[in-house]
Amino acid sequence: MPHQETSLRDRKRRAVQDEVTRAAVELFIANGFDETPVEKIAVAVGMSERTFFRYFSTKDDVLERLSAHWRTHTTQLLVDRPADEPTWIAIRRALDAFVESTTTDDFALPLLRLLYTTPHLYGRHMLKMRLWREGFVAAIQQRRPDEAEQTVRIQAAVAVACFESAREAWVACDGERPLAELLDAAMAEVWPIA
Template structure:
């Protein structure tokens, strides 16, 4: 009852959703997001306006759907990194799946138009940022968990020592900084092209370089005055 039959309905549902997205994309690209009404999109696939809202909770959701998956996969990726790896490296590695996906999309040319629509529409940019912030919170929890661990089990601290233990409460800030790099990297790729990996490495490297130059004592915070 909840295996094949459901799957069939869901498949159909996804088909219709994909159809709506395709129609909407064309309209958005040609007329802009705001100037396109839900009625037009619905008419484009031959359904009523009311039914549109049974497939997407909002016009915005058609463009920016599902970030729960992203939160889950990034959290899992980070959790899979070894606990003794430097945090900044772990975060960079957690983004690897996204990088691969982005490169694949770049070749296929898919979702290219949509990204531009998002970039150029204030309401969509806002929605995107809000969703990414929830993802950030989710990932930050994972990092906080890792930082809360008492200490690397056996006497380890192998290569590049984490000099300062890094309080768990600082996880949101660290993850936020990494996400900021990711966001910037996406912008760069959308605007100038190139690989996401390169853009990400450049961004995260720059932050590492800039931030570490602000440390006077090794592994102590900034001067107070």
């Protein structure tokens, strides 16, 4: 019985975090990150500022929650790819869910634009890219335990560089070119993906 209570509590917590995240992202996009105080986010979801801090330590953590979700999900998708699939193709296919979600999410493009143009957020974003790289390293090592560590680290670093280059290009063209196409082009510069 305690397990069910914890599970229900966790589900309620995640639901509140989802609601706060959505409201915060909308406010960040509309008003700017620095111009959106925690108090305004709390009011938007009908809670006190104190209650907000039960769910997030800072407003930066709201954005980290989104990034952490996709890092974890994509890394697991990479681990789950067929064992005989070449690493480069497995990485590209593991990114499919992220690319599809990003393309269909109405806030993805303006949020990325905000990340790239707000110095504080961009610095944190670059730290998150390191976490993506470390996640890919762990996933590749799990898939290919005999691969040299340096080779794995290079594969992961180059994959994240291609991923980030594609997202930057997507923002630069204001979404006119599909993100999947831009990612394919970036990765194909390094190694064939077809």
